[in-house]
Amino acid sequence: MADYFLVLNPYADRWGADKTWPRLEAVLRARRVDYEVVRTEEPGHGIALAYEAARSGRYGAIVAVGGDGTVNEVANGLCRAATNGTTLPMGIFPVGSGNDLAEVLRIPHDLEGMVDHLLQDRRRLLDAGLVQSPGLAGVNREGRYFMNNCGIGFEAQVSLESRKISRLRGFLIYLVAVFRALYRYVQPRVRVRWDGKAREERMLLITVGNGRRTGGGFWLTPFAEVDDGQLDVGFAKALSRPGILRLLPKAIKGEHIYDPAILLDRFRHMVVQTDVPVPIHTDGEPITAGVREIEVQVLPGKVWVVADPDVPLLDVFQGHAPPSEQFLLSSREAHPS
Structure with missing residues (x-):
């Protein structure tokens, strides 16, 4: 059982996320993070990956690695898995082109900062x-x-x-x-x-x-x-x-x-x-x-997000x-x- 299941959209930021991944992977290893990662292969794939990971009960949190579109797919998988309840926590590594939600939540955009932020595990319950x-x-x-x-x-x-x-x-x-x-x-x-x-x-x-x-x-x-x-x-x-x-x-x-x-x-x-x-x-x-x-x-x-609830938007x-x-x-x- 891994602590985190990462849904990586390699196309995010016009393949920028794919180029960023080796450096992000190095930070994860340096921090001794226990994780599994799967790359999305087509639109909608992230929904299925997040849904299956949440339903498996094997992970403490599901992490969207990409932009707002990747966050959307992971959130959809988590919401569908949760049915009428609250979701499994969702982490965000904002390596997309817009990253609007992560910016508003003040999630760090540098690689070391985003990993440390995830490991701090401060959670905010979002609508x-x-x-x-x-x-x-x-x-x-x-x-x-x-x-x-x-x-x-x-x-x-x-x-x-x-x-x-x-x-x-x-x-x-x-x-x-x-x-x-x-x-x-x-x-x-x-x-x-x-x-x-x-x-x-x-x-x-x-x-x-x-x-x-x-x-x-x-x-x-x-x-x-x-x-x-x-x-x-x-x-x-x-x-x-x-x-x-x-x-x-x-x-x-x-x-x-x-x-x-x-x-x-x-x-x-x-x-x-x-x-x-x-x-x-x-x-x-x-x-x-x-x-x-x-x-x-x-x-x-509805959705638990790894974001500090005490930090103003x-x-x-x-x-x-x-x-x-x-x-x-x-x-x-x-x-x-």
Whole structure:
């Protein structure tokens, strides 16, 4: 019985994880870590590996070695193995291109630091999100869990476009993908209902955050908490191409919250219907190129993650965040000015 089962995605960071592995392996051996490692071979393979490892009862924790997509697959395997309970602990070695969840949780990104962090074994119980749709198929037929973010519409189109880019790495991938998506995405008419509220209009995107940052640097849900039993949501009204280009730089600094095209709120359950099929991504991984009915819900306290619960989440406002009550629709209704 090994202490840790490592799910290594060699393709993470455009094969950067595969190149990093020998150095990471050397650190693990130097620290005398008892582990087993298996490389993923295709999309979805990490789900099966994590599920089987968790069900075997042979490991103390399952470790995602890659980026947010690898974390997503490992979390899906753990959640499916746990059924209605909490999961086996998940460790994260952030060697991908975005690493948004790990950054927000302040998990070290240097090799020695990430290994020492895992061995300290401080655990934080995180919420998870679950997205379901009649149009999902294959491994996602029963739904797809997410740990950090779920994007519906333009944001997911950007994820689809990013998969076609092979020569760039890191944040540049997402920037180029944004410009490609601008010319290929049709903004739908959307009807959305969440926790007793409703809205209907043409929208650019709906972004759902358990974490605060997505796409390697876009702070779309900057007030999100990973363990508050709710998911943060941002609605962006339909915009012209110049309007979209003006909005995006604001999201890098969290300043989009002041834009009149953006509405923020929190929810436990949300249903989305669109007049044309729209794509969805979970943690940066496209799960469908087009569906018209989508249901998203929070699963409070679902996933144990090896992360220090006493360390504050990374904050784009660097400790000077404006009160969230000024921006969240539910807070404004509860405390009218």
